[in-house]
Amino acid sequence: xxxxxxxxxxxxxxxxxxxxxxxxxxxxxxxxxxxxxxxxxxxxxxxxxxxxxxxxxxxxxxxxxxxxxxxxxxxxxxxxxxxxxxxxxxxxxxxxxxxxxxxxxxxxxxxxxxxxxxxxxxxxxxxxxxxxxxxxxxxxxxxxxxxxxxxxxxxxxxxxxxxxxxxxxxxxxxxxxxxxxxxxxxxxxxxxxxxxxxxxxxxxxxxxxxxxxxxxxxxxxxxxxxxxxxxxxxxxxxxxxxxxxxxxxxxxxxxxxxxxxxxxxxxxxxxxxxxxxxxxxxxxxxxxxxxxxxxxxxxxxxxxxxxxxxxxxxxxxxxxxxxxxxxxxxxxxxxxxxxxxxxxxxxxxxxxxxxxxxxxxxxxxxxxxxxxxxxxxxxxxxxxxxxxxxxxxxxxxxxxxxxxxxxxxxxxxxxxxxxxxxxxxxxxxxxxxxxxxxxxxxxxxxxxxx
Numbered sequence: 001x002x003x004x005x006x007x008x009x010x011x012x013x014x015x016x017x018x019x020x021x022x023x024x025x026x027x028x029x030x031x032x033x034x035x036x037x038x039x040x041x042x043x044x045x046x047x048x049x050x051x052x053x054x055x056x057x058x059x060x061x062x063x064x065x066x067x068x069x070x071x072x073x074x075x076x077x078x079x080x081x082x083x084x085x086x087x088x089x090x091x092x093x094x095x096x097x098x099x100x101x102x103x104x105x106x107x108x109x110x111x112x113x114x115x116x117x118x119x120x121x122x123x124x125x126x127x128x129x130x131x132x133x134x135x136x137x138x139x140x141x142x143x144x145x146x147x148x149x150x151x152x153x154x155x156x157x158x159x160x161x162x163x164x165x166x167x168x169x170x171x172x173x174x175x176x177x178x179x180x181x182x183x184x185x186x187x188x189x190x191x192x193x194x195x196x197x198x199x200x201x202x203x204x205x206x207x208x209x210x211x212x213x214x215x216x217x218x219x220x221x222x223x224x225x226x227x228x229x230x231x232x233x234x235x236x237x238x239x240x241x242x243x244x245x246x247x248x249x250x251x252x253x254x255x256x257x258x259x260x261x262x263x264x265x266x267x268x269x270x271x272x273x274x275x276x277x278x279x280x281x282x283x284x285x286x287x288x289x290x291x292x293x294x295x296x297x298x299x300x301x302x303x304x305x306x307x308x309x310x311x312x313x314x315x316x317x318x319x320x321x322x323x324x325x326x327x328x329x330x331x332x333x334x335x336x337x338x339x340x341x342x343x344x345x346x347x348x349x350x351x352x353x354x355x356x357x358x359x360x361x362x363x364x365x366x367x368x369x370x371x372x373x374x375x376x377x378x379x380x381x382x383x384x385x386x387x388x389x390x391x392x393x394x395x396x397x398x399x400x401x402x403x404x405x406x407x408x409x410x411x412x413x414x415x416x417x418x419x420x421x422x423x424x425x426x427x428x429x430x431x432x433x434x435x436x437x438x439x440x441x442x443x444x445x446x447x448x449x450x
Contacts, residue, residue: 003079011111011301016096017079017103024064024071024101028055031067064098076105086110089304108301111353113361116295123287123424128276130269138268142254143246149239156203156238158187163237164200168192170215170229180236193229200233208234220333285417288424289355292362298354308349309342316341359416366419370411378407 001023004016032051041049041057055063072093080087085107092106149161156162162183168176176192185197199211210232219225244250251264258264320330331338362368379398383389392398 001075001079001082003082005083008109011109011299012303013083013085013107013109015076015079015083015103015105015107017075017105019075019101019103023075024067027067027071027074028063030070031063035063035066061098064101068095071101072103075103076107079105080107089301089307092303106303108303111298111300111304111357113357114297115292115358115361115365116297118292118295118362118420119423121288121291121295121424123284123291125284125425126280128273128280130273130276134272135265135269138272139246139265142264142268143243143250144241146250146253147241147243150242152238152240153205154238156185156200156235157240158185158197158201159241160185161239161241162200162203162235165234165236166231167233168229168231170224170227173223175224175229196231199231200235203233203235205235205238208232218335220335222332285421288420289358289417291424292358292420293351293354296354296358296361298357300350300353300357305346305349305353308353309345312345312349313342356413359413359420362420363412363416366416368412368415368419370408370415372404374411375404375407378411379403 001020002018004018006014006016029051032054035058036049036051036054037047039049039054039057040046041053044053049057072095076091076093080091086109087107088110089108091108094104096102096104152160162185164181164183165179166176166181166183167174183191183197183200185200187197189197193213193215195213199209199213203209210230213229213231215224215227215229217226244253246261248260251258251261254264258267317327320327323330327338331341334341336344379393383392383398386392397403
């Protein structure tokens with residue numbers, strides 16, 4: 001096997017791999033054994049024709065083609081190991097020639113990450129503030145959830161629940177036609193179109209009214225955008241919301257364990273405080289990683305980013321399929337072309353990969369580790385949160401090396417994030433500085449750049 005390695009560009013290297021007969025024969029044998037079982041060669045029972053006969057019968061090129069599926073990835077991996085490349089991700093493979101067999105492999109190398117003087121990063125931690133208005137609004141929301149609807153004999157007002165017969169059309173095309181449609185007339189509502197609720201205000205029972213509304217130029221349905229919609233509405237029932245009194249009885253009805261309205265208010269304030277603290281912590285972590293990425297120098301091979309985008313496109317397409325939609329209709333709703341969507345995905349993929357590699361590098365430099373005991377504890381936590389803990393723990397897959405490695409990597413990133421928030425809050429005396437020599441980010445150790 002002859003290997004020619006080209007210059008490293010963008011953390012990618014191209015290998016030209018030329019195979020001689022000794023390299024090729026084991027794979028041709030595999031291809032022959034598969035092929036001979038499917039062939040009827042005159043003079044031989046099925047599956048018994050020698051390889052030389054089969055090769056003359058189908059041609060050498062056909063035998064090579066039959067062997068490519070196994071051959072190309074295995075040969076490429078051998079070439080990567082022979083060149084001692086610090087690869088990461090899936091190579092891009094092309095068959096350049098069949099005589100001799102020549103493979104072109106574009107190999108992504110592990111991204112390089114230089115965190116710079118990360119220990120000097122400082123991020124101000126925002127204060128947690130719970131406003132009385134927030135607690136009052138949460139209490140009012142609970143009150144609205146416990147409300148009832150009571151029929152009234154008056155004209156429609158904002159906040160009413162209206163039952164109506166409604167017909168709507170645009171340029172003669174019917175867009176809605178319902179006899180017993182239910183609509184809550186809320187200020188600012190955009191259903192079915194902005195301004196519809198306002199047109200209902202003042203409507204009386206069983207009196208038909210007609211009105212028009214302009215459809216916005218940027219409406220998702222381009223056949224309606226920028227046109228006038230005509231509606232005919234007859235209100236058949238009006239109900240107003242009846243709110244319960246804010247007293248101890250209301251508190252007891254919200255949830256067991258509240259003996260008084262004061263208890264309920266205290267619980268609401270506690271919940272809001274916890275939510276605000278969690279939001280503050282999330283905001284602080286995001287600011288910390290943003291600061292880290294601002295000063296870090298990260299070079300990620302384009303192939304790794306391309307593969308991430310492919311996964312994102314696959315997930316998007318599965319989601320669209322589950323909605324029973326055509327991709328063209330989905331794109332119309334989002335208001336973006338496929339090119340714009342992929343470009344947006346590229347930005348997200350690059351950011352996500354940069355965050356991941358930066359945190360991996362931080363765990364490396366700070367010598368963070370995850371013990372087997374910690375992994376076992378996490379597995380137990382996962383089991384405890386499942387419907388059948390014993391069944392999950394009895395499953396051999398949960399104890400596999402693959403699951404352990406995945407959990408170890410996840411927990412290592414968590415530790416790195418915790419360490420980063422510690423570093424940006426206050427400078428600890430034990431902080432290590434990054435070696436001057438550039439090293440390649442890897443959870444398994446460090447080594448010189450290629």
